[in-house]
Amino acid sequence: MTDWLRRRLNGLPPPVRQRVRRLWLSLVPIGQCAIAAGAAWWIAVNIFGHPQPFFAPIAAVVSLGLSLGKRWRRSVELVAGVTIGILIGDLLVSQIGSGTWQIMLVVALAMAVAVFLDNGPLIPMQAASSGVLVATLLPPGGVGGFHRAIDALIGGVVGMIIVALFPVNPAHRARRDAAGLLATMRDSARTLVSGLREGDADVVASALESARGTQEAINEMRADMRGGREVSTISPLYWNARERLARISATADPIDNAVRNFRIIARRALGMTQRGEPLRPEIVDILADVGEAFEVLREMMIAKPGEEPDQADAARVLRTVARKAKAELVSDSTLSETAVMAELRSMLIDMLMIAGLRRSSAMATLR
Structure with missing residues (x-):
């Protein structure tokens, strides 16, 4: 069966063959991301009782990605960035409200704090995007902000567990x-x-x-x-x-x-x-x-x-x-x-x- 598939693949036009091979080599990381996203959502909803823990599957997927390298660092950066964005967004929006200049201020402060703490590229982006979500779509303050930080942590941890249980060779x-x-x-x-x-x-x-x-x-x-x-x-x-x-x-x-x-x-x-x-x-x-x-x-x-x-x-x-x-x-x-x-x-x-x-x-x- 393997030889038959290889012959069929080699018979495809080169651009199609390259894309099929790329997809084949990415099947395991794609499966890891899918399993981690579902598991993180289930844990946040059924164990922690969070009603809409969308940060959990997002954190799981981003921490894994399709690249095998630096997954530990991606998980830590992701959780840190989300936490910074949520805390700054919650603090500012609850005091000054939401609007154009408020979003600008939240993004600027969140990215500034993230850059001050670490020189990695992921923390500032996650801090900014999390701050924007809080400033535009999510109700600020109280337990909700704490839940969102916990959801990000759940996603990062689940991602690492999936790597350990279902690893790529x-x-x-x-x-x-x-x-x-x-x-x-x-x-x-x-x-x-x-x-x-x-x-x-x-x-x-x-x-x-x-x-x-x-x-x-x-x-x-x-x-x-x-x-x-x-x-x-x-x-x-x-x-x-x-x-x-x-x-x-x-x-x-x-x-x-x-x-x-x-x-x-x-x-x-x-x-x-x-x-x-x-x-x-x-x-x-x-x-x-x-x-x-x-x-x-x-x-x-x-x-x-x-x-x-x-x-x-x-x-x-x-x-x-x-x-x-x-x-x-x-x-x-x-x-x-x-x-x-x-x-x-x-x-x-x-x-x-x-x-x-x-x-x-x-x-x-x-x-």
Whole structure:
């Protein structure tokens, strides 16, 4: 059944396929938000007896969101922002009434207090929106304001409980993001090699453009790695995944650095190709090996524990490539060719670190 669905998905037009995959990957967070919203409302109504606790489901949904990262912080910021907005709104509206200038004053004071207390973006927005609700739609003062603050707290707590009881697999997204980036680098390296061998500046430029377009994916990878570690801390179901998450998260900086080094290599290669300056065939061959090494790293990243290739397998492949990247290859080369080799060796160090080596060990491999 899974293979059939995958074939059907791959048969869709690329824009539709991308949207379907995005929806598929978001199904668990969407389900978490839906369950948390309903549970928060039920608790506020049936246990605490609040007649219209709409802050409870709102707080639950905002504290979770679709992003896995910083859910603890979002919950705290949300409750704090709602509380600040409610207290200031209740205090002012009960004394000065409601109207245009009163709303302006409530929003200004609520956001000012929130900014003074914390530099996060969520607290000021929640403080302002809660203050506006009090100033326009909700009766101020008395027990109602206290109930609204309690509702926000209920929503935030319920959100965290849902994360603990129905968690997203903390390693899945992180591995998927890293593997996707490594696949992009594999393809970019192959394109770069093809362009260099053909002397085609347009092909080399397309490799550079592909590498330059990875920053959003890098940011998403980092966010999902942080979120995965947070889930493995909150949920007892994934406490045993902490060590694995730590290993996966340790690849974030080396992957980022490898992509940056590849961009420099591609940019210098583009300049050489445009000037009609050939790059030594031995270096181009090493770049071809680098492309295959990126594929091994991708397979390593998506392999389950105990499957191959593992970090040791990837490190063996990269050591073989590193032995070819000798500084002597450019002992009598131009400045541009020497610079390409220097960045190539630096990128190999990053790739060895993705495979689990410490930086000192990776550097020793290239001495």
